[in-house]
Amino acid sequence: ALLEATRHRFNEFRCNFCGAIFTPKLEVTGIVDTIDGRGIRFTRSALSLIAFCHVWAGLPYHRLAQMQGMMGYALSPSTLSDQLSKVAGALKVFVDYLRSLACDAMVAYTDDFAIQVNAEKAVIRKNSSGKISYRSGTYTSVLIAILDDCHAVPIFSSGLKHAGENLKEIFADRPKGLPPPLIVADRSKVTEASDALLNVSACLQHARDYFVH
Secondary structure, eight states: OOSOOOOOOOOOEEOTTTOOEEOOOOOOTTEEEEETTTTEEEEHHHHHHHHIIIIISOOOHHHHHHHHHHTTOOOOHHHHHHHHHTSHHHHHHHHHHHHHHHHTOSEEEEEEEEEOOTTOOOEEEEOTTSOEEEEOOEEEEEEEEEOTTSOEEEEEEEESOOHHHHHHHHGGGOOTTSOOOEEEEOSOGGGOOOOTTOEEEEOHHHHHTTTOO
16 A cells, blocks of 8 residues: 555553543654544655655545555545645645746647536636636646656646636746747637747647548
């Protein structure tokens, strides 16, 4: 199992004179926090492994929970999500670094797809043309930036923004001396980024789908 559990059981001692009960306490060195009132504690290495599996390996919470259950150490998807949120601040520096690398890329591919977020409420937002409207749809956008050394940097963004809006946000800090990057995307309005800093090219596969099925 990726995550293993250790159960500690302590003997309780009662004073024969006053009847007080003494219970030894667990040394919490290296332990981060408890969850759900069940007394479950996670080490820092466990939190790092959860972040590694979810963020880098791309394992959804329910898949990671199912795999843990098959190995005999069951954890719920909500538990994994709660624990990852505890190290999200420490991971932000890596996300910012990846975004800075993508900002300097010359070629990038992007698309988005709808996701279900039950807690997300409809909000008032401006679209790319400046029109104000309610937006309730939630999306996950992916940007794959190709660096000069041919390494690919994938960046996932989930929320109310479309792929085009996330594009403009990532490339907003692009150095002025660099030419506009080539963005490969479909011709959907939500993935377009009408900005002089971006050179958008339509995807050939989407164009082919109009003629070949």
